Amino acid sequence: xxxxxxxxPTMAIVMMSCEDHDFKPLPVIDNGSDESPTPDDEYVVxxxxxLYNGIILPAQWPPNRNYSSDIRKGMxxxxxxxxxxxxxxxxxxxxxxxxxxxxxxxxxxVYHYPExxxxxxxxxxxxxxxxxxxxxxxxxxxxxxxxxxxLDGKFKMWYMAADDATCYAESSDGITWTKPELDVYAGxxxxxxxxxxxxxxxxxxxTDTEARYKMFEVCGGSGKWAYQYLxxxxxxxxxxxxxxxxxxxxxxxxxxxxxxxxxxxSMRHNVRVNKSDPYTIRxxxxxxxxxxxxxxxxxxxxxxxxxxxTWPAEQTWAQNVSNDGxxxxxxxxxxxxxxxxxxxxSVWQGPENDVCNQLGMxxxxxxxxxxxxxxxxxxxxxxxxxxxxxxxxxxxxxxxNLQSAIGSPIIxxxxxxxxxxxxxxxxxxxxxxxxxxxxxxxxxxxMSGSGLIVTDRLLCEGSTLWLNARIGKSLKIEILDSKGNExxxxxxxxxxxxxxxxxxxxxxAETIKNKAISIRFTATDCDIYSFWIGDADGKSxxxxxxxxxxxxxxxxxx
Numbered sequence: 001x002x003x004x005x006x007x008x009p010t011m012a013i014v015m016m017s018c019e020d021h022d023f024k025p026l027p028v029i030d031n032g033s034d035e036s037p038t039p040d041d042e043y044v045v046x047x048x049x050x051l052y053n054g055i056i057l058p059a060q061w062p063p064n065r066n067y068s069s070d071i072r073k074g075m076x077x078x079x080x081x082x083x084x085x086x087x088x089x090x091x092x093x094x095x096x097x098x099x100x101x102x103x104x105x106x107x108x109x110v111y112h113y114p115e116x117x118x119x120x121x122x123x124x125x126x127x128x129x130x131x132x133x134x135x136x137x138x139x140x141x142x143x144x145x146x147x148x149x150x151l152d153g154k155f156k157m158w159y160m161a162a163d164d165a166t167c168y169a170e171s172s173d174g175i176t177w178t179k180p181e182l183d184v185y186a187g188x189x190x191x192x193x194x195x196x197x198x199x200x201x202x203x204x205x206x207t208d209t210e211a212r213y214k215m216f217e218v219c220g221g222s223g224k225w226a227y228q229y230l231x232x233x234x235x236x237x238x239x240x241x242x243x244x245x246x247x248x249x250x251x252x253x254x255x256x257x258x259x260x261x262x263x264x265x266s267m268r269h270n271v272r273v274n275k276s277d278p279y280t281i282r283x284x285x286x287x288x289x290x291x292x293x294x295x296x297x298x299x300x301x302x303x304x305x306x307x308x309x310t311w312p313a314e315q316t317w318a319q320n321v322s323n324d325g326x327x328x329x330x331x332x333x334x335x336x337x338x339x340x341x342x343x344x345x346s347v348w349q350g351p352e353n354d355v356c357n358q359l360g361m362x363x364x365x366x367x368x369x370x371x372x373x374x375x376x377x378x379x380x381x382x383x384x385x386x387x388x389x390x391x392x393x394x395x396x397x398x399x400x401n402l403q404s405a406i407g408s409p410i411i412x413x414x415x416x417x418x419x420x421x422x423x424x425x426x427x428x429x430x431x432x433x434x435x436x437x438x439x440x441x442x443x444x445x446x447m448s449g450s451g452l453i454v455t456d457r458l459l460c461e462g463s464t465l466w467l468n469a470r471i472g473k474s475l476k477i478e479i480l481d482s483k484g485n486e487x488x489x490x491x492x493x494x495x496x497x498x499x500x501x502x503x504x505x506x507x508x509a510e511t512i513k514n515k516a517i518s519i520r521f522t523a524t525d526c527d528i529y530s531f532w533i534g535d536a537d538g539k540s541x542x543x544x545x546x547x548x549x550x551x552x553x554x555x556x557x558x
Contacts, residue, residue, distance in 0.1 A: 042482040043514045044086050044459045052091055052259050053339065054084030054459070055374055062286055062377055067271055067306040071281055074311030077378040086516050089458040092339030092542020092557075093468065093530040097371045097445045098380045101458075106451035107523065111383040112443050114418055120397050120433035121419075122157065122169060122177050128188055131162040138162045140421030140434040141405035143253045143333055145202030148174070148410045148547035149235075155410070156235060157419070158191070158202045158215075159434065166192040166200060166217075168236060174410060174417050175436065182236055191236055195219040195228070198250040199331070201406055204235075204547070205256070206555040213238075214292060216254040216265075225250050227265070229296040243293045246300030253406070254296075255334040257341060258543055258555075260375035262288040266332045267301040271309070282328025282348055283309035286377065308379075314347060314368075317384045326350035330365050333404045334376045338442070338530075338542035338557075343370035343379050344387075344404035362400030362423045362430070366390055369444065383445075388420055388437050397433050399424035405434075411548030414441050414500040441500045442468045446527035453528065457482065457516040460533040465490070465504040465519075466540075471497050472525030477504050480518040487511065500529075501538045508533060 050056055063080055087101065094101055096109065124130060124137035131137070142160045149156050155171040167189045171177045179189040192215075201216040208214075211231035215238060220226050227245035230238040249268040256263050265287045270280035286307035289295025310327050314320075320327050330348040334341050349364035356363050366386035370379035391398035401423040409416035418437045423430055446469075447453055469475065471494050479490040490505045512533070521528060532540045540557045552558050 042516055044516050045514070046088060046459070050084070050088070051374065052088060053373055054086055054088040055081050056084070057081055057374060062288065062305075062307075065306050065308075067283070067303045067309075068273055070306065071271055071273055071283060071309040072312065072315060073309070074314070074381065075308050075378050077372075077374060077380055080378050081374060083456070086457045086459050089339070089533070090461045090541070093442055093532045093540045094339055095442050095444065095530040096447045096453075096528065097340065098373075098382065100373055101455050102447075103454050103456045103518070105447065105453045107447040107449050107453055107528075109445055110448040110527070111385065111445050112439060113385070113387055113389075114416070114437035114439035114443075116388060116398065116435060116437040117175075120422070121175055121436045122159065122434035124162070124431065124433070126161070126179065126188070128163070128165055128167075128190060129161045134429065136162060136430045136432070138432040139167070140403075140432045141419060142403060142421060143199045143201050143331070143406050145200075145204075145406045146410070146419040146434075146546065147204045147407040148412075148549065148551075149204060150547055150551060150553035153549070156204075157405075157434070158200070158235070160197070160200070160432075161190065164193060164195060164197045164219075165190045166197065174412060184236060192217075192230075192238060196221040198225065199253055201254040201333075202235075203254075203256055203406065206553060216292075216296065218248060218250060218252050222250075225252070227252070227254070227296050227299055229292060241293055241296075243296045245296050245298070248299065248301040251331045252301065253331065253333055254292075255376065255406070256336075257288075257334070257375040258336050259341065260288075262290055262375070263292050263295050264288045264334070264376055265295065265299040266307075266334070267299065267305075268331065269301050269303065269306070271303070271306075277325075279325040279352075281309055281325040282330050283307070284329055284332055310347070311381050311384070313381075313384050320349045331403060333406055334372070335406070335408065335545045336543035337409065337545040338540060339373075341372040341376040342409075342444075342545070343372060343376070343381075344368075344408070345370060345381070346403050347386075360425060360428065362425060364390060365401045365403065367402050367404055367420060371444075388418065388435075390422075397424050397431075397435065398422045401432075402435075407546035410546040411441065411544055411551060412438075413549075415439065416441055416443065440468075440529070442530040444529075446470075446529045447521075447523075448527045450524045450526070451522075453519075453521040453523070454480075455519045457518055459514075459516060460508075460512055462533040462535055463509040464506040464536050464538075465508060465531065465533050466538055467494075467502040467504050467531050468500045468529040469498075469502060470527040471495065471502075471523075472527075474524045475526050475528075476522040478520040478522075479505075479508070479512075480520055482516045484518065486520075487517075503538070504531075506536060 124139040213232040
């Protein structure tokens with residue numbers, strides 16, 4: 001039996017299994033009691049077999065899933081691991097995107113969505129961004145990558161152009177972009193062409209100086225799709241590492257999970273569940289490896305590595321267009337942000353390509369988000385509303401086929417920048433551009449209204465408690481020991497404010513060292529997004545996704 005942590009009371013050693021914790025919907029506080037059944041003077045020692053947050057994964061990982069029974073089932077984290085009895089909250093901002101942190105509450109969770117810029121930030125205006133037949137114009141990431149490179153102090157974009165070219169653009173502010181003339185293909189910003197490409201995944205690996213830029217390109221053409229793996233020291237000149245994968249489908253991508261130090265291949269699979277079905281269902285296969293070269297060679301989309309199809313709630317969502325196998329998961333990208341993995345699901349809602357061609361329309365792909373606490377395998381998806389939605393109004397660049405860009409979000413002060421591709425029809429020409437959506441830092445979800453939140457037991461490190469919140473009237477914050485007793489010296493009452501980094505109290509380090517604590521929030525008209533215990537400078541020690549101006553070049557907020 002694996003252990004999530006060790007309890008060391010004064011005179012004895014007691015071992016508690018994570019199996020003792022029931023992963024059920026949150027109870028509602030009705031009496032204000034926060035008593036916790038744990039001994040006095042409880043000390044916590046991290047279990048070396050646990051993940052960064054205390055989760056213990058089963059011996060079989062990744063799990064085995066069956067496509068025929070799971071294709072329309074989605075997944076929930078509770079299927080694969082138990083919630084830890086003590087949560088390690090030592091790295092990153094702790095966000096209320098799900099119930100993981102909460103023992104009890106009377107507040108409600110509200111999901112939030114970014115504001116989409118009215119016009120694209122990058123559009124096709126070069127000859128090589130219009131196809132030879134004139135039927136399409138393309139200047140946008142098809143996953144590809146949009147990052148902030150702290151070493152150069154620039155926003156960098158790798159994007160798909162017409163006729164299978166990959167191009168590079170850069171910006172000082174993330175809004176106004178230039179397409180520099182490079183020496184790869186003289187007089188252009190093209191960095192790669194010559195292969196029939198589809199999706200590409202470009203990562204800035206901030207831990208690898210020899211191969212800092214990594215590209216996993218799906219190329220080869222219909223029936224011949226495979227990943228090619230390339231690396232670069234400057235993001236412009238690329239070396240093919242001769243590590244071709246097995247067979248995959250076109251819209252396949254790769255992500256890196258620093259929480260488990262693995263590369264993960266997110267492979268599209270068009271699944272025909274029954275031989276008699278007239279359609280296939282867009283789903284995903286999964287493979288992981290610690291080494292990108294060996295992993296890329298081993299990648300092969302097959303149903304033995306089936307991952308997920310659509311979630312049940314997705315299949316009844318009001319705006320779905322019923323057509324053949326819709327809805328389906330057209331694509332899935334993932335990024336590490338603070339203490340979680342963010343998942344970006346391009347959800348296909350029909351119609352099929354032949355119908356689109358016949359009607360001269362764009363397929364309905366909208367971007368929906370999910371959250372993972374086990375490093376990017378199992379996903380909590382309670383909100384099926386589009387995070388970035390199509391707009392079918394005449395003249396909108398958001399006509400359809402929205403696709404996420406790897407690297408998002410980029411952290412710009414108190415805002416998050418999300419880049420994506422969007423398509424529209426202009427007469428008979430399909431035009432693909434790059435859009436930008438922005439939202440509050442940590443702003444995916446808030447615990448809102450008036451009432452109480454009591455966290456589960458947490459192991460924290462640091463001297464200072466910080467908060468990201470809108471405080472409408474008042475917010476009282478109490479630190480509780482392992483028995484639920486208030487540590488009165490840290491109790492703080494906050495008055496109206498709205499800030500992404502509110503300093504609550506300090507001097508915590510020695511009192512909470514190696515001890516389980518809880519935090520109680522008593523709110524009146526508030527939106528609480530996240531909290532973290534860090535140092536006096538407010539650094540969270542979490543992951544910074546695609547980077548950002550003024551952030552540490554390590555990719556960690558430190």
